Amino acid sequence: MDFGIKNRLSRIFNPKTGKTVMLAVDHGYFQGPTTGLRDMKNVIPLVPYADSLFVTRGVLRNCIDPKTDTSICLRVSGGPSILGELTNEDITTSMEEAIRLNASGVGMSIFVGAPNEDRTIANLGRLVNEAERYGMPVLAITAVGKDMARDARYLGLACRIAAEIGAHFVKTYYCDDFHKVVEGCPVPVVIAGGKKIPETDALQMTEDAIKAGASGVDMGRNIFQSDNPVGMIKAVRAIVHKGASAKEALEIYKKR
Numbered sequence: 001m002d003f004g005i006k007n008r009l010s011r012i013f014n015p016k017t018g019k020t021v022m023l024a025v026d027h028g029y030f031q032g033p034t035t036g037l038r039d040m041k042n043v044i045p046l047v048p049y050a051d052s053l054f055v056t057r058g059v060l061r062n063c064i065d066p067k068t069d070t071s072i073c074l075r076v077s078g079g080p081s082i083l084g085e086l087t088n089e090d091i092t093t094s095m096e097e098a099i100r101l102n103a104s105g106v107g108m109s110i111f112v113g114a115p116n117e118d119r120t121i122a123n124l125g126r127l128v129n130e131a132e133r134y135g136m137p138v139l140a141i142t143a144v145g146k147d148m149a150r151d152a153r154y155l156g157l158a159c160r161i162a163a164e165i166g167a168h169f170v171k172t173y174y175c176d177d178f179h180k181v182v183e184g185c186p187v188p189v190v191i192a193g194g195k196k197i198p199e200t201d202a203l204q205m206t207e208d209a210i211k212a213g214a215s216g217v218d219m220g221r222n223i224f225q226s227d228n229p230v231g232m233i234k235a236v237r238a239i240v241h242k243g244a245s246a247k248e249a250l251e252i253y254k255k256r
């Protein structure tokens with residue numbers, strides 16, 4: 001890996017812990033004004049607590065303070081909405097744009113076992129080819145269709161494919177036997193939070209994922225849809241970077 005990729009990755013993964021708390025706020029790219037992100041002003045107080053913000057160029061340009069110290073990981077895929085065929089994604093944002101926006105990484109979804117798996121995986125290969133020309137790390141997101149099982153066998157398959165195609169890190173969902181997903185994937189794995197669940201459960205999932213070898217989180221709804229989003233991101237940080245237990249982190253979440 002060359003200097004540029006390593007240097008950008010060190011803006012996403014805290015060099016002191018080797019882990020990351022990414023705040024995912026890209027949901028509008030196919031869901032429109034998602035609960036908690038309708039007014040992006042709600043996100044602003046959370047940004048300083050994130051190592052990296054996972055965001056589209058539209059929100060970045062219009063809603064985020066360019067003076068932020070938080071690094072940017074840019075979602076560069078899209079196409080379909082929740083009303084269409086979700087797997088039908090393409091690359092929507094150029095590498096030139098990612099560099100102009102001073103992104104530290106770019107991310108796109110692949111749809112393993114779904115209608116457009118071959119095209120989305122081939123697109124990942126093309127994105128990696130282009131990104132490596134400019135020293136830009138690529139995050140592959142293993143999107144899971146409604147009918148797919150979220151188990152270690154399927155998620156392990158999807159993560160391994162993403163790494164084999166050249167992704168520098170991978171985002172997937174937590175599942176039982178998550179250590180098998182991590183062990184089978186030669187690049188760092190971070191977890192998405194998924195649908196909003198009670199804070200105790202989301203913090204327990206974070207603790208379990210870190211213990212199973214996850215390199216952090218790229219979490220959205222379980223932070224920005226919480227009744228105390230700042231408390232929640234601080235709590236997640238304590239688990240990821242300080243090795244706090246879910247029980248200890250819950251006390252951080254409860255503080256106003």
Ligand code: 5RP
Nearest residue numbers: 024192193194218219220221
């Ligand atoms: C959507 C995404 C989201 O960034 C990802 O799902 C993380 O958000 P959440 O924690 O809300 O699941 O990639 O495709």
